[in-house]
Amino acid sequence: MIHPTAKIGENISIGENVVIEENVIIGDHVTIGHHVVIKKDTMIGKNVQIGEQTVLGKSPSSNKKMKRKPEKDLEPLMINDHVVVGCNSVIYREVKLNTGVFIGDLASIREKVTIGEDSIIGRNVMVETNTKVGKRVTIQTGTYITADMIIEDEVFIGPCCSTSNDKYMGQGNFKHQGPIIRRGAKIGNNATLLPAVTIGENAIVGAGSVITKDVPAHKTIVGNPGRIIK
Amino acid sequence: MIHPTAKIGENISIGENVVIEENVIIGDHVTIGHHVVIKKDTMIGKNVQIGEQTVLGKSPSSNKKMKRKPEKDLEPLMINDHVVVGCNSVIYREVKLNTGVFIGDLASIREKVTIGEDSIIGRNVMVETNTKVGKRVTIQTGTYITADMIIEDEVFIGPCCSTSNDKYMGQGNFKHQGPIIRRGAKIGNNATLLPAVTIGENAIVGAGSVITKDVPAHKTIVGNPGRIIK
Amino acid sequence: MIHPTAKIGENISIGENVVIEENVIIGDHVTIGHHVVIKKDTMIGKNVQIGEQTVLGKSPSSNKKMKRKPEKDLEPLMINDHVVVGCNSVIYREVKLNTGVFIGDLASIREKVTIGEDSIIGRNVMVETNTKVGKRVTIQTGTYITADMIIEDEVFIGPCCSTSNDKYMGQGNFKHQGPIIRRGAKIGNNATLLPAVTIGENAIVGAGSVITKDVPAHKTIVGNPGRIIK
Structure with missing residues (x-):
């Protein structure tokens, strides 16, 4: 399901059962694996690879006991050119993955995080909110x-x-x-x-x-x- | 795919490609993300949120070497009102999530576990069988x-x-x-x-x-x- | 989606939205959960169980900073008889799971790994490349x-x-x-x-x-x- 407001580039490979929500922008030469979910407003550059079953652009949620409530009105998730994301990962809104970043399988990155150029976030790494990686x-x-x-x-x-x-x-x-x-x-x-x-x-x-x-x-x-x- | 024996409440939001198996019961005002799998007999209360790609109500399995074989005839998974479950998580049968519990992304809870009211189970937390959390x-x-x-x-x-x-x-x-x-x-x-x-x-x-x-x-x-x- | 070149055995149970790519071979009496992705060339024996949302046969990828580039021309993933794989797991090409192996949920095994008969790889275990388990x-x-x-x-x-x-x-x-x-x-x-x-x-x-x-x-x-x- 690709929402009609999404803007998809050229030479894209999109797997089976991919969900692309409203206002998503995807650049040229991007590969998206089967069953990926791209939540609304996510921006993806060129030559990006997204592995199967990954969720991009999740909004945070909370329960009564949490003192630190997630912010509203978060910016979109931004994924720059040449980024690789693995399978079964979960990346939140207002994350910025700079050019050439690698995110392994089963990893997760919370909102308000920046990952610098060419950095490697391994499999099963969890990154919490409001952190800056060079x-x-x-x-x-x-x-x-x-x-x-x-x-x-x-x-x-x-x-x-x-x-x-x-x-x-x-x-x-x-x-x-x-x-x-x-x-x-x-x-x-x-x-x-x-x-x-x-x-x-x-x-x-x-x-x-x-x-x-x-x-x-x-x-x-x-x-x-x-x-x-x- | 929603099995005809499932009972679904009112004001429900169900994502794309969700699978709801036989005898599932879902209360009012529940949100279920894309690609969620809800296995048979699972009971979900009101105002519950389930994140994308999560599996609810899994039956345990084993191999020859395991001394502790999983029990048969397990009760259903029960999720009370106002529970939030993240993305890509796996929760087994005969788990009870009491009112207001929060389960993060990529977490997993085995059978015969109870989680008390308003407790928080973080991302990527694994809980084994036969454990009680207050x-x-x-x-x-x-x-x-x-x-x-x-x-x-x-x-x-x-x-x-x-x-x-x-x-x-x-x-x-x-x-x-x-x-x-x-x-x-x-x-x-x-x-x-x-x-x-x-x-x-x-x-x-x-x-x-x-x-x-x-x-x-x-x-x-x-x-x-x-x-x-x- | 089952690719026409895939060879599927008898008495198979295949869930909803399963993707089976080209040249996959699956033996008799195999159970495949909902939303499983089986990448090309994967070979699965008899009486195997695969849990929901799992990815089988992934090819490794890398970025500029990685010194150890993944090999090309990897052999297929081989899963022998009576293997059980959990939900939301990611197993790469050129892994060999011998008879009776058990892989838990949310686990991942990189390429060029062999797991010996009846061994247990628990939930959320990550195995890197070029390792041998007895x-x-x-x-x-x-x-x-x-x-x-x-x-x-x-x-x-x-x-x-x-x-x-x-x-x-x-x-x-x-x-x-x-x-x-x-x-x-x-x-x-x-x-x-x-x-x-x-x-x-x-x-x-x-x-x-x-x-x-x-x-x-x-x-x-x-x-x-x-x-x-x-």
Whole structure:
């Protein structure tokens, strides 16, 4: 089902049972897999590939218990040229995927997130709202990127890392701040980053470490709690 | 495809290519996204929202190696009023989602599980069979809730936590028991809880901790292995 | 949509809106859930069950930043008799699922992977490319299996474990090697295994441990960093 208000480019390949809602814009040379759902207003550039069963442009919802209600009047999802999105993924409104970004299968990105040019978001990665990911960043499979986080250019985050943004764990009404990861830092697999820690430029966090304090630039930190080793 | 035996309420919004199997009951003011599959006997209350590509009412299956065979003759999946379910999620038969529950995208809940009123099950959370989650509980993104676990009211579990229920890791024929988390306890991100540990009322488990023994009420525990700090 | 070149066996149950592409072969007594996508060339044996919304036979893709480009001319996905695959899963070309394998919901397996007879790949498990899993292995929910890994017969891996294969985290052009887990070893939940470590026969890795060095056969190791305790 392609809504009559949708604008579809040339040389497009559209799979079976694809749903394209109102005001969607799709550029030339785009491939859309079977059973993809493209929600209203989504904008897709040229030479983009979307895998099967993926949902693009979802609006957030909430329940009574959630303190942080999703905003209304969100901008559309914008997918730039040469982006690749995997299968069974869910990407929200007001996400911007810059040119050449790769999103793996079974991943999800909440609203108000920007992913910089050529960055890789691995399979099964979840990105929360209001986070900025730089250019040429790699985030490997299964890592969790919390809300209100800053990831600068050329950062490498291994698989299964975990981050958080609320040191009072839902108890207080304090400002939430996720970790800040400076340019070129590398985070080993299954590391745990506490709220608001800064990982300095080119610093290295060992696999399985628990980072409770800021890590200076160019330092290596390992252990639980993390200790600087060089 | 809506099976002729299904009973559908009034003021319903049903997306494209939705499959509704035999004996499904759906209340008034329900929204069902594109490509949703609702398996036979599922009961959905009023003012419920189901996201795209989700499967409701799946029957469990198994292979030769699994010791714990899924039960037959399971009750239907019951979804009460004002529940919100995300996209690409999989919820089994004999799950009960009480009023106001929120289930994120890419989550899955096995059979014989109850989720209490207004609780939040985050994106990509997996809940195993035979577990009870209380009211106003928050389970954040990517956390794993094992089988045979008890989570009381107002518990907060951060993202990417891990739990287990089998201290012999498949070797013996012993009773399985998951962790027991008492009312108001808070668990930091990427914490690891061993089988059968009890986390006392309002206790706090630090991010990245490994909990091998019971934690008394109102205490804070951190580290690997976890040690009480206050 | 069933492509006219597909060969479908007898006593098949095919759900609504299933897409079967060219040259697919499906044996007798197979059940395929609603909205399943079976990509071209996939070969499915007898008595196989495929859950709703699953994608079979995906070809890998990449972006400019990925050093390891996926191979072309991959063999088809081969699914042997009596395999069970869950819902919303994504399995690539040149995967071989041997007889009796069980794949949970929301799981994904990359190309050039073999899973041995009767092994269990839990829900939300991600398996990377070029990895070999033996017979009667259990990999529980949410565990991450990196590329270039060897898992021998009868290994047990608990939930949420993490593995890695690149000790230079994307920095160098060195050979990648994932962990090697010898026959009968058991890994506790949320353990972290570093690149190229060998876990010896029947060794036991405690929950939450971080394994930085080889573990001898029959030993038990716990902690961060892991220390042998018996």
